[in-house]
Amino acid sequence: QKEVEQNSGPLSVPEGAIASLNCTYSDRGSQSFFWYRQYSGKSPELIMFIYSNGDKEDGRFTAQLNKASQYVSLLIRDSQPSDSATYLCAVTRSSNDYKLSFGAGTTVTVRA
């Protein structure tokens, strides 16, 4: 079983719609959760992090964490063509841990 699993996609959504990305993790001891955006051929860019159960909103992005279900998601509201990228879910075992475990990523395409 992979430590962090994501649907590979591609996830295609029309401009202005909500894109919903899911991530599950196997280590129940995981404490910190991150979403990175990676454009093709570019470096990963941190867009959200969440430590506590519930929702965390930042602009058009909302991260949702459910530790009991070992599930973290990312919602992108009012999707724009510039949101077309691969979104990587990453976890660490504690807020002090340095080692990120990444999922393989979900490719999102926003249709104009």
Place this chain on the structure above:
Amino acid sequence: NAGVMQNPRHLVRRRGQEARLRCSPMKGHSHVYWYRQLPEEGLKFMVYLQKENIIDESGMPKERFSAEFPKEGPSILRIQQVVRGDSAAYFCASSPPRQGTEAFFGQGTRLTVV
């Protein structure tokens, strides 16, 4: 404030040659991490270094790979006797001395072994 700088951006090596990848962390960052991204796969942790110390190399292949972060100069990831399977994007990330802070990634070095 420059970000994490990696060079070269692209590197082509023939099988059996050595590859040297360099990483200069962000100003004020003393922690460096190397990750490898194989085609169609997520990033995999390789090694964590602080100045003059290897803290965790649990993700490094046992042979041919080494890393260093000298007192002066960039961190170096060295791959000896490269094979085709080493072809990948190698990303360096850095973070400040405080634990639990986010890591910032460089643009990566794309290694192609021919």
